[in-house]
């Protein structure tokens with residue numbers, strides 16, 4: 001987008017490994033996190049999804065040692081998090097929370113400069129970095145750097161929180177419902193920008209939400225949690241089309257046909273062009289999803305679309321039948337009839 | 347109008363003495379405020395950090411507030427006797443409740459998520475305290491200093507009853523001679539000092555206040 005983004009090399013993320021991780025609060029009958037083991041790839045965007053109280057926040061905050069585990073280990077690359085002093089560890093991990101936690105007595109620029117200052121960067125480097133970051137999150141430094149948090153909207157404050165977390169180029173980011181308090185439009189825009197930043201920098205992101213649409217939109221893989229245990233750890237498509245059990249199916253609304261269609265790529269449903277192709281068929285990009293195809297069909301009134309590649313050349317065709325076929329295949333995989341019977345009984 | 351002219355005449359007759367008493371009044375008050383701040387602000391911070399007993403301790407302090415300053419001054423008379431030291435001790439103690447209560451409230455009122463974020467970005471405990479927690483509590487602490495200074499400046503008047511030279515001198519004389527000019531001359535200056543202390547500390551308070559929308 002802007003100058004600074006070409007300057008910096010994408011630096012990639014850390015591999016994170018949770019090993020039999022548990023947290024038992026005192027005076028609590030059940031562990032909040034119960035023997036969780038996960039292998040997270042470098043640069044992966046992992047979303048923790050689950051109902052309120054299932055342990056998402058507890059799990060996340062053990063990674064930067066806001067909470068201490070009662071059992072198990074957390075590895076970030078080759079380092080177990082307890083090998084470092086907590087402040088040193090945290091300066092290497094970006095941290096964004098729903099309440100933003102911005103320092104209300106500091107200007108936006110000073111908020112963003114917090115971690116570089118703790119790391120004793122040179123002044124000129126800090127100033128450059130702050131400008132670059134405010135640009136990156138869409139807050140022009142000229143008009144935002146000198147303001148205070150209370151003088152910003154909720155969405156703008158959350159952008160500052162994101163910039164502060166990104167400041168020292170952490171290879172891991174922890175985000176606890178960062179967009180939970182925002183209206184739908186602002187949330188969408190920020191999700192979009194987070195994805196753009198992630199594509200560019202490729203840090204490893206652990207992101208907590210209880211919003212399934214947010215999870216599906218952002219995640220490379222989703223961890224479904226229930227009472228501190230992992231129910232399923234898989235890609236969004238896998239989770240929606242092949243939920244591990246009834247709990248997951250109900251949580252993610254696997255019966256929701258539109259949601260499923262928003263995850264199935266057109267490429268996997270379209271068929272080779274045969275004789276029926278008509279030059280007047282409306283076109284659709286091969287990189288979009290079945291849901292977009294339905295939209296185009298309804299808009300244009302055509303039951304057949306011409307699937308085009310990046311250069312606009314028709315490569316395949318897609319009919320209503322193809323779509324039904326693709327959706328019912330994923331239906332079969334998830335044993336939908338059985339699930340509907342159980343969910344109808346409650 | 348006549349009384350006002352008499353008061354001005356009173357000041358004109360003895361400018362050196364008026365200035366001296368005003369200065370001694372101010373000095374005694376400022377020393378009491380300084381000592382009080384040095385003792386009671388840290389105490390309030392300790393109470394705020396003391397999860398188990400803090401609020402009970404603060405409750406006790408709040409109830410001590412009902413002891414009137416005049417009682418305090420004379421309570422110390424049999425203990426510490428006449429003169430400057432007992433007056434200073436009494437005035438310092440007077441600053442205790444407002445300073446402790448405001449410091450406690452100021453520290454406790456800071457948003458937990460802001461403190462968690464401070465730890466979360468990698469500040470060590472001292473950095474969390476000095477860069478975030480204390481600055482955010484400061485306006486409330488200074489408001490406490492403001493009410494403490496009002497009490498101290500007003501009560502320094504009473505020190506003259508146990509032999510310390512402050513503007514209370516004119517009140518003591520005014521009462522014994524039944525002379526309203528003395529009473530007014532002293533009273534006006536005391537009010538002026540109290541108001542200046544209030545205004546100056548109010549200015550500091552605005553200076554450190556967290557900017558709002």
Ligand SMILES: Nc1ncnc2c1ncn2[C@@H]1O[C@H](COP(=O)(O)OP(=O)(O)OP(=O)(O)O)[C@@H](O)[C@H]1O
Pocket residue numbers: 025026028032050051052053054055056057058059210
């Ligand atoms: N500091 C604490 N002390 C004791 N119990 C706690 C503490 N924090 C959380 N818990 C308990 O641990 C469990 C998990 O809480 P956690 O905050 O991790 O849930 P969550 O998945 O983040 O929920 P939400 O979506 O509502 O934020 C809950 O039962 C909660 O009551």
Ligand SMILES: [Mg+2]
Pocket residue numbers: 056057058176
């Ligand atoms: Mg939570």
